[in-house]
Amino acid sequence: MQTSMTPLPNTIIEQAAAWHAHLQSGEVSDSEQAAFAQWHAADPAHAEAYTRMEALWANFEQVQADPAKKAVQAVLQPTAKRRSKLAVRTLALAAVVLATGWLSQTQPARVMMADYRTGIGEQRVITLADNSQLTLDTHSAVNISFNDRVRHVELLQGKLLVTVAKDKRRPFIVETLEGTARALGTQYQVTRHRKVTQVTVLESSVEACASKQSSCVTLHPGDATRIHDVRVEPVMVANVPQETAWTHFKLLADDMPLATLLKELQRYHRGHLYVDEAAISDVHVSGVFALDDTAHTLKVLADTTPVVMTQYTPWLTIIRPAK
Incomplete structure (x- = not known):
């Protein structure tokens, strides 16, 4: 697996988790806010750890592990007095456990461990082994898997623009939880919203299919569709300049x-x-x-x-x- 993530010391992850928990409490004084800003700016590793914690918790509602979810919800319950240091430490520990792999099969943790990911406000251009190019939008994450039969990109969250290098032997597939967008040689965009995937084609053609039903449509330049896990919406006309302006x-x-x-x-x-x-x-x-x-x-x-x-x-x- 290729990865762009640098391992961080557990102490920094714990500090980031504790700060994140406290900032979400609604009980942050001006001096504490200043202290956080000072901590955040003191070391690039602090900023990176906090960005990862934000990404993890931004998607935490998708976690299906009930015991872990209930434990964190219990910590988050408001009390008559200020949340105790023990509660914050418990939440920090829960976040560390999540971030270090206890729930490695959940979507937030998979995003954190993706082959390539971007932070908030960041974009990234990636050249793959076959010379195809991926442009990742802000707060996006992908896994890459190539073999002799297929070129496979899993979009975990966010948006990407892909320019596919031609290879008649191996189709190029972008997959999300909702479905797939399959091409041989083309340029197209895939966006993952909450439980919906949108595919927009710039060049050539793409076959878009739902993951749980044999429902597919073929898209040509200027076409778009939305994929749900059990159906694909009718083809619609895309405003390509508007759809792709984010790349600039x-x-x-x-x-x-x-x-x-x-x-x-x-x-x-x-x-x-x-x-x-x-x-x-x-x-x-x-x-x-x-x-x-x-x-x-x-x-x-x-x-x-x-x-x-x-x-x-x-x-x-x-x-x-x-x-």
Whole structure:
């Protein structure tokens, strides 16, 4: 297995887990926030450990191991007083156990141990052994498996653009939990949303199939579809420039609901964007927005739309309709 991840000392993983648990408690003072910022900046390994912890817990709701899930939920239950140090240490220990492989077959842990992955706000271009290229979007993860019969890429989360090197002997397959996108020589994009996979074709053709049913459609340039585990939706026309603008760290919006734009921006933004979608449902935006400078994009949106954005910490921005 090829991997881009560097092993981290358990002490740093424990510190990251403890900080993550405390920051989620809602009881962080300004001095504690400053202490966290100092710890985060003190060592690149601290930042990497915290990024991995965020990625792990961002997907923790998918974990199916009930005993582990119940144990963590018990620790997270609010109490009348400040959460005890023992509770935080217990949560830290639970996170360390998860991160070091106890639940190695769960989706969050598999993401952490993927062959290739990107952090929040990061993109990466990977040249494979057959000279095919993968462009990974922010917060994405893949496993690679090539043999004499097939070239196989497993997309665990996020989005990728693949440019396939021609090889008539070996089909190129991108697989997710929902299904597969199979090609011989082409360029196409695969995006994994929650329980839905979208396939968009730029060149040649791709066969998209559901994982649990013999349901397939053939896509040609400019086509797209969405795959569910038991069905494939009818072919639709894709806005290819809009769909692939992310490869240049751009987001193209054409009368896009602001809430939809903020969801996409959240994938690139390290802090949490809290927004009441119903309250801003009538706000739409158009334009070209930067994904590699989310602070600037948020300022532009605050200046040009009828919303108020209040940053409480570097990790929390609340977005409300203007009164």
